[in-house]
Amino acid sequence: MTIFSGRPFSAAxxxxxxxxxxxxxxxxxxxxxxxxGTKLPSTRALADELGVSRNTVLNAYEQLAAEGYLESSEGxxxxxxxxxxxxxxxxxxxxxxxxxxxxxxxxxxxxLIANWPLCRQPWRFTLVLEYK
Numbered sequence: 161m162t163i164f165s166g167r168p169f170s171a172a173x174x175x176x177x178x179x180x181x182x183x184x185x186x187x188x189x190x191x192x193x194x195x196x197g198t199k200l201p202s203t204r205a206l207a208d209e210l211g212v213s214r215n216t217v218l219n220a221y222e223q224l225a226a227e228g229y230l231e232s233s234e235g236x237x238x239x240x241x242x243x244x245x246x247x248x249x250x251x252x253x254x255x256x257x258x259x260x261x262x263x264x265x266x267x268x269x270x271x272l273i274a275n276w277p278l279c280r281q282p283w284r285f286t287l288v289l290e291y292k
Contacts, residue, residue: 169210177212178219185220189229189240196242200230203238 169180188194200206203221207214221238224230228245232238 169212178216178223181210181212181216181220182223185224186227186229189224189244190246194240196240196244198240200238200240 169177169184171177173180185194194200200221201209203214203217207217210217221230221232225232225238229241230238231241
């Protein structure tokens with residue numbers, strides 16, 4: 161696989177090999193080097209290519225799958241998830257107060273100050289009647 165060609169893994173680093181592989185693959189997924197839906201090589205094939213134990217690759221794959229970056233099914237292979245966990249953790253931007261108002265309230269902004277709230281929406285109309 162091309163993402164591993166320029167990155168040798170070494171045990172002298174002090175970080176376990178499976179963790180080095182995990183971090184490298186996670187970074188490749190987040191940077192879209194490995195796009196969603198990409199089929200990854202089998203654990204045996206990748207272990208042979210990198211010259212590491214199959215358990216090293218298996219541990220890295222399992223950690224990525226546990227965090228939601230990979231989807232694995234027996235017989236089909238291991239794939240990069242199409243929807244990444246980082247996308248699920250973000251919250252939508254909150255609209256400004258003016259943008260949250262209904263259209264008729266935005267059109268009558270000046271009238272709102274004098275006659276709170278002049279609005280044609282039924283639930284707000286009932287509030288106006290009860291308020292006055």
